[in-house]
Structures are given as structure tokens and as C-alpha cells.
Amino acid sequence: MTSSVLLVREHESGGVQELPPDPGTTRRKRARFTPIVLLVPALIILAAVIGWPLVQLFVMSFQEFGRAQVFGADAPFVGLDNYARVLGDPQFWAVLGRSILFCVANVVTAMVLGTAVALLMNRVNRFFKTLVSVGLLLAWAMPALTATIVWGWMFDTQYGVVNFLMEAVSGQDFTNHSWLIDPFSFFVVATIIVTWGAVPFVAFTIFAGLTQVPDEVLEASQLDGAGAWQRFRLIVFPYLRSIFVVVIILQVIWDLRVFTQIFALQGIGGIKEQTSTLGVYIYQTSIGGGDYGTGGAIAVIMVILMVAISVFYVRRSLREEEQ
Amino acid sequence: MSGVRTKRSTSILLGAASIVVFVFSVFPVYWMVNTSLQPNNEIRGSVPNFFPQRLTTANYETVIFDPGRAPFLPALGNSLMVTISTVVIALVFAFLASLAVTRYRFRSRKTFIFAILIIQMIPAEAMIVSTYRVLDGWNLLNTIAGLTLVYVATVLPFTIWTLRGFVNGVPVELEESAMIDGCSRTGAFWRITFPLLAPGLVATGVFGFIQAWNEFLLALVVNSRPEMMTLPVWLRTFQQVTGTTNWAAIMAGSTLMAIPVIVFFLLVQGRMTSGLVSGAVKG
Numbered sequence: 387m388t389s390s391v392l393l394v395r396e397h398e399s400g401g402v403q404e405l406p407p408d409p410g411t412t413r414r415k416r417a418r419f420t421p422i423v424l425l426v427p428a429l430i431i432l433a434a435v436i437g438w439p440l441v442q443l444f445v446m447s448f449q450e451f452g453r454a455q456v457f458g459a460d461a462p463f464v465g466l467d468n469y470a471r472v473l474g475d476p477q478f479w480a481v482l483g484r485s486i487l488f489c490v491a492n493v494v495t496a497m498v499l500g501t502a503v504a505l506l507m508n509r510v511n512r513f514f515k516t517l518v519s520v521g522l523l524l525a526w527a528m529p530a531l532t533a534t535i536v537w538g539w540m541f542d543t544q545y546g547v548v549n550f551l552m553e554a555v556s557g558q559d560f561t562n563h564s565w566l567i568d569p570f571s572f573f574v575v576a577t578i579i580v581t582w583g584a585v586p587f588v589a590f591t592i593f594a595g596l597t598q599v600p601d602e603v604l605e606a607s608q609l610d611g612a613g614a615w616q617r618f619r620l621i622v623f624p625y626l627r628s629i630f631v632v633v634i635i636l637q638v639i640w641d642l643r644v645f646t647q648i649f650a651l652q653g654i655g656g657i658k659e660q661t662s663t664l665g666v667y668i669y670q671t672s673i674g675g676g677d678y679g680t681g682g683a684i685a686v687i688m689v690i691l692m693v694a695i696s697v698f699y700v701r702r703s704l705r706e707e708e709q
Numbered sequence: 710m711s712g713v714r715t716k717r718s719t720s721i722l723l724g725a726a727s728i729v730v731f732v733f734s735v736f737p738v739y740w741m742v743n744t745s746l747q748p749n750n751e752i753r754g755s756v757p758n759f760f761p762q763r764l765t766t767a768n769y770e771t772v773i774f775d776p777g778r779a780p781f782l783p784a785l786g787n788s789l790m791v792t793i794s795t796v797v798i799a800l801v802f803a804f805l806a807s808l809a810v811t812r813y814r815f816r817s818r819k820t821f822i823f824a825i826l827i828i829q830m831i832p833a834e835a836m837i838v839s840t841y842r843v844l845d846g847w848n849l850l851n852t853i854a855g856l857t858l859v860y861v862a863t864v865l866p867f868t869i870w871t872l873r874g875f876v877n878g879v880p881v882e883l884e885e886s887a888m889i890d891g892c893s894r895t896g897a898f899w900r901i902t903f904p905l906l907a908p909g910l911v912a913t914g915v916f917g918f919i920q921a922w923n924e925f926l927l928a929l930v931v932n933s934r935p936e937m938m939t940l941p942v943w944l945r946t947f948q949q950v951t952g953t954t955n956w957a958a959i960m961a962g963s964t965l966m967a968i969p970v971i972v973f974f975l976l977v978q979g980r981m982t983s984g985l986v987s988g989a990v991k992g
Contacts, residue, residue: 424809425821427802428865435862436828439839446839456842506726514727521734527974528738529923531941532963535948536741539956547740547757582737643832646925653949665834665926672838673930685835696830700823 440689447682456678468683478667478684485663488573489641495581496637497630500588505618507589508596519590526586530646537579538654541565566655573661579647584640588633595629596622628706635699639692645669664688741967745769745960752957768961778950781962783936784943790853791939792921795860796914802861803868804910808898810869811876822873829866837930844931851937859927864917871916875909876902912977919970940966 447468449461472478503522507515528536541548549560566572599622607617623630645665652658652666662670668688672681744752745768746761772781810818840859841850849855879902887897925941932938938946944966948959 421809421813421815421818424805424813428806428869431802431858431862431865432828435840435843435858436831436836439836439843440831442842443836443839446842503730506723506730510720510723510727514724517731518727518734521731523975523978524738524971525734526978527967527971529941529967529970531923531925531944532741532967533737535944535959535963536737539744539960540737540740542956545753545757545956550757582734586734639830643834645834649926650945650948653945665832668834669837669926669930678838681838685838688835689831692830692832692835693827696827700826700830704819704823704826 443682443685443689446678447686449679449682451677451679451682453676461679464679468679469687471680472683472687481662481664481667484661485642485644488576488644488663489638491573492577492580492584492641492644493634493637495577496584496588497634499581500585500633501592503585503589504592504596507593522586522589525582526590528583530583531650533583534579534647534650535654537575537582538566538651541575543655564655566651567657569657569660572651572656576644576647576651576661579651580641580644584637588637591629591633592626595626599625632699632703635695635702639695639699642695643688643692738967738971741960741963744957745964747957749955749957768957769965771955771958772947772962772965776947776958776962779935779938779943779947781943781947781965784938784940785965787853787932787937788922788940791856791860792918794853794857795864795921796917798857799861799864799868799917800910800914803865803872803913806869807872807876811873812881822870825866825869829870833863833926837926840927841930851932851934853937856928856932856937856939859931860921860924863924863927864920867920868913868917871913872906872909875906875913878909879905915973915977919973922970 446461448463448465449455450464450467451461455461503518507518510518540546543549543562543564546565548565549563552558552563553560565575603621604617607621612620643665644663648661648663648666649669652661658666658670664684665688668681668684671684672678675681743759743761746764746766747758748763748765748767751758751762809815810822844850844855844859847855849858883901883905884894884897887901888894892900923941924939925945928939928942929945932942935946944959944962947962951959
């Protein structure tokens with residue numbers, strides 16, 4: 387009997403079940419003790435490898451911390467100097483603005499294309515649906531780094547297949563056209579790479595949501611004379627609203643912290659100063675430039691930004707989980 | 710009559726759109742494999758070969774046996790050691806933690822789940838320098854153990870969150886009835902619940918594997934010594950040292966790195982959709 391008290395089930399309704407007041411038996415004490423023991427290994431790892439560096443990062447952002455300090459020199463506290471330097475640096479604002487623009491462009495592109503593909507999968511027959519799914523899965527499975535390098539080869543200045551196809555289609559001369567040297571064109575390529583990897587996730591998630599929209603409602607509205615766009619806007623979209631919110635937030639989080647694609651693309655060609663996003667900029671300031679204090683201040687700003695967005699998202703998904 | 714015709718032309722249009730989506734999705738993967746199977750001098754023509762004219766494995770031999778300043782085999786070894794240890798340790802720790810948050814009620818349970826999800830969102834980009842310094846302090850830079858430790862912490866939140874879903878999916882009544890029949894609590898768990906969880910453990914483990922296998926930034930910072938590189942860092946180094954002179958070999962290297970991921974991903978993707986929506990498997 388006591389044992390069944392220990393096995394309190396997770397409640398779908400979300401009401402927190404409090405354990406009855408502690409009667410002081412050893413059995414009960416174990417019940418309180420066991421979950422903590424089970425959590426300890428995970429907690430130790432997270433505290434040591436995420437928590438402790440996070441504290442260090444925060445401290446470092448208030449210190450003068452350069453190469454000398456890495457080799458053991460004292461790191462004097464400089465108050466808010468690092469932050470003042472970062473916030474007064476036009477380069478930082480350029481990077482931040484670029485990151486946000488890139489993020490917005492990528493989220494919008496991936497959402498529009500992903501939704502379109504999901505609607506397409508919902509309309510076509512079994513054969514075409516399988517065809518599209520197979521293609522999307524392959525793109526989804528491709529590691530970000532290999533994808534970037536492969537796209538880099540396809541956009542190669544001399545022998546890239548893209549230049550060949552552009553020339554064949556447009557009839558204009560694309561011989562030795564460099565896609566990465568111009569910052570705008572660089573970001574167009576980066577957007578293609580990121581979108582290519584993101585559309586499968588968006589499409590599959592929204593497609594899963596679409597299958598939950600009742601057919602009767604759609605048929606009824608069609609009989610009432612609603613066109614395709616009206617049906618999407620007035621019926622499908624409200625059903626999928628929460629899925630859209632979740633997918634958009636996740637895309638914002640992922641695209642704002644984009645690193646691999648930009649970094650690898652800069653390695654293939656492209657001017658670092660004009661194409662760095664927030665993550666790459668932190669890498670260049672700290673690892674490349676050796677200014678860990680300033681890099682730390684930018685990193686703290688980035689952590690705060692990301693955690694603020696995440697808290698909103700996590701609250702929401704936990705609430706939905708409990709409904 | 711005209712209604713039938715619009716219907717048919719719509720379905721032709723949708724079929725064509727499906728083919729466009731398919732081609733656009735598959736083409737880069739195809740192009741990678743296609744390039745990797747051609748002699749390097751043949752990919753440098755004015756017209757690219759859309760199919761290999763002369764199939765060759767020479768590029769793979771170059772990558773594996775003669776990669777110059779970026780040796781492939783040690784990187785493969787490092788990647789295997791780091792990812793496999795990461796998956797095993799993360800699964801054990803996450804499994805224990807997921808039991809705690811599903812089968813028990815305790816006061817800080819919700820705080821723990823909330824913290825796990827937030828930790829998952831902290832960008833590695835911001836943590837590189839302090840992670841480097843902390844590992845340096847423990848003399849774990851450029852070691853398998855150090856990188857494994859970092860990866861365990863990286864995949865742990867996602868693993869706990871996903872396993873929690875799988876454990877929740879096994880009704881606790883099954884354990885309870887086994888206990889009524891005389892099983893101990895632990896016995897009931899191992900005999901009843903654990904076997905039912907096996908597929909979930911495999912799927913979660915595979916996703917941890919993919920995350921660790923693909924991770925690039927932390928490996929770049931923490932294991933920068935050539936002999937301690939993992940495959941992603943190796944691939945980028947290989948691309949840098951060969952420059953634009955040997956794209957065929959670079960594509961062979963890319964293929965070698967991508968194939969295990971693609972195979973594993975296709976095996977488990979169906980199981981993970983819900984976890985993906987709530988979690989974060991992405992570079």
C-alpha cells in the first residue's frame with residue numbers, strides 16, 4: 387500500500403499532487419530521497435560544464451582579460467568598461483543588425499516555403515507525397531557543415547554548377563562569377579543553405595498539424611463558397627496557430643545563433659568583416675582577436691537575448707504539455 | 710467539362726511542384742556523391758558532368774590514405790570515441806533523471822524541467838571561451854575525455870526531455886500490477902517498464918549520436934590540435950588546406966562524414982517528431 391503511494395502518476399490535468407505530510411517513516415524518507423539521487427549525476431555534469439563556465443563568463447565580462455591573463459596574469463576588474471566598449475562600437479551594432487536581418491529573412495523564407503510544401507503534401511497523391519518526403523528527409527539529415535561545404539562547391543566561382551545553370555537559363559555570362567565576395571550575395575547564398583536545411587522541419591511539423599484539421603469543416607466552408615486563400619486564412623490557420631508560434635520561435639532561436647554555415651562559408655570565400663553574425667563575431671573577437679573580456683561581454687548580451695526568447699517559448703510549451 | 714479540365718491541370722501543376730521540391734531537396738546530396746565519384750580533372754571542365762563519366766574511388770583513397778596535412782583516420786577514431794562515450798554516458802544519466810521527473814513527485818520537479826529546457830537554449834557560441842578556460846583548468850583540453858564531458862552536457866537536456874516523454878508513455882499501472890503480484894519496485898521497473906522503453910532509448914541515443922557527430926564549434930575550440938580533431942573540424946581543415954584545388958576529394962570527405970548521419974537519421978526520424986518540436990536537434 388505504501389508502495390503505491392510512491393508511484394504517483396504524472397497527471398494529464400496538470401494539477402500538482404503534493405505528497406501527504408511526512409509521517410516520518412523511513413519508507414517515506416526514501417521516497418523523497420530517491421528522485422534527488424537519480425538527478426545527481428545529471429545535475430553534477432550540467433553544473434560543472436554549463437553552470438560553472440556561465441559564472442566564469444559573467445565574471446570575465448567585467449574583467450580586463452586578454453592573452454596575458456590566459457597565461458596566468460591577474461585579471462583586473464574594470465567594471466562596465468567591456469560593456470561600454472561593446473555598446474559604443476559601431477561594428478557591434480552592425481553585426482547585431484546584420485544578425486537580426488539575416489534571422490528575419492531566414493525565418494520568413496523558411497516559414498513561407500515550409501508552409502507551402504506542407505500544403506502541397508496535403509493535396510497530392512500518395513506517390514508524390516512519398517517523393518517529397520524522401521527529398522525533405524535527405525535534406526534534413528545532412529549535417530550543417532557538410533551542407534555548407536557542398537553548397538560552397540556548387541556556388542564555386544570557376545567550376546560551380548550554379549554558374550553553369552545560371553548561364554544556361556539566363557543566357558547571360560556567369561563565367562567566373564563570384565557569389566561570396568559581395569556581402570549581399572554572400573547572405574543570399576547563406577540564406578539558401580540555411581533555408582534548405584530548415585524547410586523540412588517546418589514542412590513536416592505543419593503537415594502533421596494539417597492532418598488534424600477536420601475535413602468536414604473544410605468541406606462545409608467550401609460549400610459556403612470560401613476560396614482556397616479564405617479557407618487557409620480563416621480555418622486552417624486558426625487550427626495551426628500554436629504550431630506556427632512554436633515553429634517560428636524555434637527558427638528565431640536557431641537562426642539568431644547561426645554559426646557553422648556563416649563560418650564555413652567565410653572559409654570558402656567572403657569578407658569576414660562584412661559578413662559576420664553574432665556567433666561568428668564572438669569567435670573572432672575572443673579566439674581570433676584574443677580579447678576575451680570584450681568577447682565575454684558580447685557573449686553575455688547574446689545569452690541574455692536568447693534566454694529571454696527561450697523563457698517565453700519554454701513557458702508556452704510547458705503550459706501546452708499540461709493541457 | 711471545364712471543371713474537369715481545371716481539376717486535371719491543377720493536379721499536373723501540383724505534381725510538377727512536387728518534383729521541383731524533390732529535385733531541389735535532393736540535388737546537393739546528389740551533387741556531393743556525384744562529384745566524389747569523378748576524377749578531379751573531370752569536374753573542372755566548362756560543362757559539369759551531371760552523371761559520372763568515369764566512375765572512380767580515387768578520391769576516397771586520397772581522403773583515407775593520403776590526405777596530406779589533415780589525416781582522416783585519426784579524426785574518424787576521435788569522432789567515434791567521443792560520440793559513443795557521449796551517447797552511453799548521456800543515456801544512463803538522462804535515464805535516471807527522466808525516472809526522477811516522471812515516476813516521482815518532488816518539490817523542485819517543475820523547476821528542474823524548466824531549467825533543463827532553458828539550458829538547452831544557451832548558445833554554445835557564447836560559451837566557447839569560458840568552456841575553454843574551465844577545461845584548461847582541469848587539464849582536459851585536447852583530450853577525448855574533455856570533449857566527451859562537454860558533449861554529455863550539451864546533449865543531456867534534450868535526452869532527458871525526450872526520455873521523459875517515452876517513460877510517460879509507459880503506463881505506471883503496469884508496474885503497479887506487477888508489484889501487486891509480488892514484484893519489488895525495482896524488479897517491476899526492470900522487468901516491465903524497461904523492455905518497453907528500449908525503442909525509445911535507441912531512438913534517443915541515435916539522436917544524441919547525430920548531435921555529437923555533427924558538432925563543430927566546441928570541437929574547433931576545445932580540441933584544436935591536429936591529432937585530436939573530430940570529423941567536422943577535420944573536414945573544414947581539409948577543405949582549407951586543399952583549397953579550391955581538389956573539390957572531388959573534399960566531396961569524398963563530406964560523403965564519408967554525412968553517410969552515417971543520413972542512415973541513422975532515416976532510421977529513427979519517425980519516432981522523434983514530438984521531441985523535435987519541443988526540443989532542439991539542430992546545428
